[in-house]
Amino acid sequence: MEHESSHRMNVPNPNQLHPLGLAIGIGVFVGAFLLIFRPFGLIINGYGDPAFWLILGIIPLNVFLVIILDWAIKWLRQHWTWLTNKSAAVFTTVSVIIAGNVAYQAAFQEITTWPDLLEMIGQVALIAAFPTLFVLLYYRKQPTEQPEARPLEPSDSPLVLHDEAQRETLTLLVDDILYIESDRNYALIHTRISPKPHLLRSSLKALEQQIEGTPIIRCHRSYLVNTTQVIHRRRSARKVQLTLRDCDTRIPVSLQFVERIEDALSGE
Secondary structure, eight states: OOOGGGGSOOOOOTTSOOHHHHHHHHHHHHHHHHHHHOGGGOOOOSTTSHHHHHHHTHHHHHHHHHHHHHHHHHHHTTTOGGGGSHHHHHHHHHHHHHHHHHHHHHHHTTOOSHHHHHHHHHHHHHHHTTTHHHHHHHHHHSOOOOOOOOOOOOOOSEEEEEOTTSOOEEEEEGGGEEEEEEETTEEEEEESSOSSOEEESOOHHHHHHHSTTSSEEEEETTEEEEGGGEEEEEEOSSOEEEEETTOOOEEEEOGGGHHHHHHHHTTO
16 A cells, blocks of 8 residues: 555655664674573684584574564554564564574474473574564664554545435545444444444445545445545455544455555555
C-alpha cells in the first residue's frame, strides 16, 4: 500500500543503528565469549581444532541471522501487526538468534542427547543475555512503525443517501463513513461519529450508484468500504482483510475485488 510518505525522499537517520553493525557486534561478542571463557568444554589446541573453526564461524552465522531477521520482520509486519510492537520484535530476534546458535554449536559438537542439548540451550541463553543489549539498542534506535495508513482527505461536501423508495434520506460527510454492510433488505452504514450504524432500506447495488465518484467502493458482496479510512491490509493464503481507522471490525475483500481495492489504496 502506498501513501503520501512514499513520495518523499527517504533520508537516512544518522542515529539509526544499521543491522549489519548489530550483526557484527553480536558475532564478535559471542565469539570472544567462547574464546575467553571456553564454555561447553571447548578446548582449542590450534588452527586444526574443531573448536577454533566453530568460534570463527560465529560471526558470519550471526550476521546471516540478523540480516535475514531484519528483512523478515519488516516483511511480516505487513501481515502480522503484532510485530510492529518493539518488544515483540526484540523477543523474536533474540529467540531466533539463540535457536540458530544452539543448532550450529550442537551440530558442530555432535550433541545428540536431550540432557546435553538442554544444557547447551540454557548456556547459550545465558550468553545471549549480554548481546540482547545490542538488540534492545537497535530497536530503540529504529523509528516507531505504524500500520500502513492513508491520510484523511477532508470533504466538506455532504453525501445524501436515500432508500430505494425515496422516502427516507440520510446526510453524512464522506470522511465520516467507515463502511456499509448489507443486512438482508437493509444497508447498515457504519460511521466514525456514531456507535450505532445508520439504517437504510436499500441494497448495496442501489447505494453504489449514489456514492459513485467517492472513495467508498465495493470490496465484497456484503460490504462497501471507505478506502480513505483503511490503515492496514492483511493478506493470507485465501483472503484479504482491511483494518479501518477507529474500528475493530475487519472488513473482508473478495478475490474479484482485490485488484480494485489495491488500485484504490495505491491512489491509481
